[in-house]
Amino acid sequence: MEIARLQTLLGELHSQWAARLGEPGVTWKLRRMKTRWGVCNYAKRHVTYAVMLAGASRECVEYVVVHELTHLKAHGHGARFKSLMDERLPDWRDCRRSLKSM
Ligand SMILES: [Zn+2]
Secondary structure (H helix, E strand, C coil): CCCCHHHHHHHHHHHHHHHHHHCCCCEEECCCCCCEEEEEECCCCCCEEEHHHHCCCHHHHHHHHHHHHCCCCCCCCCHHHHHHHHHHCCCHHCCCCHHHHH
């Protein structure tokens, strides 16, 4: 998808999920990153999304949004993170797999 389309999609998904998860006031921006799809600065409540998500499907973009917002409650990728992801987006592992193969 085009960058402008990605920006719109992220705007929608990020605010929908932040509201659904009870995480108001989380800001975000889009930036060029080579090795990560997203980064969550939980102290600043700010998420940075990678421009290369433009090459991913809508489902995968949604997975990255939920993944980064989940870091506000679970900072690492341990058991708590995984159980929150299972609750929030049951098929998140499929998206993680397809992003890894990109
Ligand atoms: Zn993570």
